[in-house]
Amino acid sequence: MQERLPGLVGLDAGNPGPLTGAGNHTWLLTGDVPTLIDAGVGAPAHLDAIAAALDAVGQTLRQVVLTHAHSDHASGSVALAARWPDAVFLKWPWPDADRRYPVEWTPLANGQVMAAGDVELEVLHTPGHAPDHICLWHAGSSTLFGGDLLIEGSTVVVPGTRGGDLIAYLESLARVAAREPRQVLPAHGPVIDDPIGLIERYSARRASREREVLAAITRGADSIDSIVTAVYPTITGPLRMVAVETVHAHVNKLRTERCVEDDDGHLRVVTTA
Numbered sequence: 001m002q003e004r005l006p007g008l009v010g011l012d013a014g015n016p017g018p019l020t021g022a023g024n025h026t027w028l029l030t031g032d033v034p035t036l037i038d039a040g041v042g043a044p045a046h047l048d049a050i051a052a053a054l055d056a057v058g059q060t061l062r063q064v065v066l067t068h069a070h071s072d073h074a075s076g077s078v079a080l081a082a083r084w085p086d087a088v089f090l091k092w093p094w095p096d097a098d099r100r101y102p103v104e105w106t107p108l109a110n111g112q113v114m115a116a117g118d119v120e121l122e123v124l125h126t127p128g129h130a131p132d133h134i135c136l137w138h139a140g141s142s143t144l145f146g147g148d149l150l151i152e153g154s155t156v157v158v159p160g161t162r163g164g165d166l167i168a169y170l171e172s173l174a175r176v177a178a179r180e181p182r183q184v185l186p187a188h189g190p191v192i193d194d195p196i197g198l199i200e201r202y203s204a205r206r207a208s209r210e211r212e213v214l215a216a217i218t219r220g221a222d223s224i225d226s227i228v229t230a231v232y233p234t235i236t237g238p239l240r241m242v243a244v245e246t247v248h249a250h251v252n253k254l255r256t257e258r259c260v261e262d263d264d265g266h267l268r269v270v271t272t273a
């Protein structure tokens with residue numbers, strides 16, 4: 001019999017946009033240690049919704065945990081600290097973010113078990129989308145608070161020039177799959193009821209994208225820009241920036257694996273004799 005997560009309230013952060021879709025989800029666990037997972041952006045309606053959910057059970061916010069410090073997950077920390085000055089703020093240690101969002105941060109460690117609501121959650125360091133990305137694992141219900149690790153109906157951007165690491169991302173997916181999660185509560189999109197199936201689809205898509213990148217280089221695309229044009233021929237506007245970051249991530253992986261090399265500014269496939 002699957003244990004349910006008690007005291008769980010999903011609260012939208014109120015920040016829809018081209019890169020956040022319908023906006024971020026944050027997750028409140030009421031109980032002994034009222035805990036908010038991800039801070040949102042400090043939208044007044046989000047803060048009021050958190051307050052209303054806590055008031056309904058006569059509690060106050062005790063801690064805020066970030067899945068990672070991208071602004072749509074982290075920038076609301078300052079407003080939350082102003083409204084709940086006694087709350088503790090926790091995230092993976094990452095100096096850039098500490099400076100950008102000036103609250104007093106408590107660092108998390110991989111494998112650390114923390115009280116949240118009425119349950120215990122394990123911190124899983126899951127870099128790839130961002131170096132400081134964590135997920136939170138509730139063993140009793142096999143539920144994962146997934147941050148930006150998985151998004152149903154979309155891909156997760158691995159920004160190759162901005163801290164993204166495709167090798168680390170694929171390893172993070174494999175480590176999460178090994179836990180056999182039954183449900184993932186993401187920061188974007190619907191709740192994921194078949195995480196293993198989604199991880200398999202993600203891995204297959206990355207592998208096919210990698211074959212396309214290699215094929216483009218083989219056919220003579222020797223720069224990030226020319227690979228983007230070959231692999232994403234119709235993409236324009238802000239989404240082209242996403243494609244550029246994705247191709248950077250693929251090329252970084254292929255270079256690390258010595259499948260591709262940089263020959264005086266020109267990318268080429270490594271051929272073995």
Ligand SMILES: [Zn+2]
Binds near residue numbers: 130
């Ligand atoms: Zn993110």
